[in-house]
Amino acid sequence: MASQSHAAQVANYVGSQACMGCHQASAHDFGATMMGNILIKHPRDDIEKRGCESCHGPGSLYVPAMAKAMGEGKKPDEAMRGPPAEPSLTTFRPDSGESAKQTNAPCLMCHERGDQAFWRASTHAFRGVKCVDCHEIMRPSSDFQLAAQFRANPIIYTRPQTQVCIRCHLDKANQINMPSHMPLREGLMVCTDCHNPHGGPYQYQLVQPTVNQVCYFCHAEKRGPFLWIHPPVLQNCDNCHDPHGSTNQFLLKVSAPRLCQQCHVAMRHPGSPGAAGSVFVFGHSCTNCHANIHGSNSPGGLYFTR
Structure with missing residues (x-):
């Protein structure tokens, strides 16, 4: 019955000052972040003026319950579990048991x-x-912000962006360490140059409608238009290339x-097995002769030769 009566209570906003008794160090770090600068120093609307409670929710049930529990000798981690404290706040802790939907809801109030x-x-x-x-919201941004888009619009990660992504995308972690790779590990590119991690209308959460359009952003010389077109190239760059590494x-x-x-x-070409008149021809790269393989405007362009 007691837990039911607690659950029926409605939490109200009490202000960030009530948080400072226990969370002064966290508040100091948060004040140095982009979000902290907005919520603490330059709030723009009623939600942002709530400070800590903008994201964590109203604290009128949590604050007295925490004070009472700690007064009984409980440690903070113990005190913050159980009614009425637990249901009244979103803690964002990995061990909180909060669902992704519950944890993300405060973020989506502003970031949607x-x-x-x-x-x-x-x-x-x-x-x-x-x-x-x-x-990582509560800590100041660090030296991981190497890419231009993060310097212009800093997103607060605790580590370089690529390292964040490969914690889950382990297959890509192997690929970017292959001999031929995009310059991700050198910090000259980031995953979001090609992908939008927050979703999008395009396959693979690409930032452009097609793979080719993403590639052309850097490889504009392959775009054409060409008089002589190589159909597989026009269709999809990843017919031949693996963009993550090889x-x-x-x-x-x-x-x-x-x-x-x-x-x-079906080519009976000098470089094909059994067709070569010389062992020095067999197995050599086709692009030794067909150099303009992405497309050509030259007189010999039908065969993409030099």
Whole structure:
């Protein structure tokens, strides 16, 4: 009956000052963050003016319950569990038992526009990823913010962005350490150059409608238009390339000439097995001659030769 009466109580907002008795150190760190600067120093609306309670929820049930429990000799971790304290606040603690939906709800009050507009339909949301799995809100931003977009619009992570992603995407962690790889580990690229982790209308949560459009952002010389077009290239860059990493040169899925022979299977070409008049021709890369393989405007362009 006691727990039912507690659950029936409605929590009210009491102000951030009530939090300072126990959380002064956390508040000091939070004040140095981007969010802290807004909520503490420059609140823009009624939600932000609630300070700590903007995200954690109203504290009128939690504060006296915590004070009473600690007065009985309980440690803070023990005191914050059980009614009426536990149901009245969102703690964001990994061991809190709070669902992803419950933990993410305070974030989505402000962060559900722009790049975050597709979050509720994203792969990460469906798999129960929490905002705090990737973002650290209570600590000042650190030296991980190497990419230009994070310097311009800093998102508060506790580690370099790529390291955040590969904690779950272990297969990609292996690939970016292969001999041929995107410059992620060197800090010259980040995962969000190609993917929107908050979701989107495109496959693989890409930032552009197609794989090719993502690639063309950096590799504009491959876009064309060309007089002579190589259809697999026009269709999809990942027909030939693995963008996350490969043991083959140029991020190729298979080494040349075997990559080309996956389509050109009936070619009686000097480089094909059994057709070469010289052992020095056999097995060499097709691009030794067909150099303009992405497309060509040259007179010999039909065969993409030099």
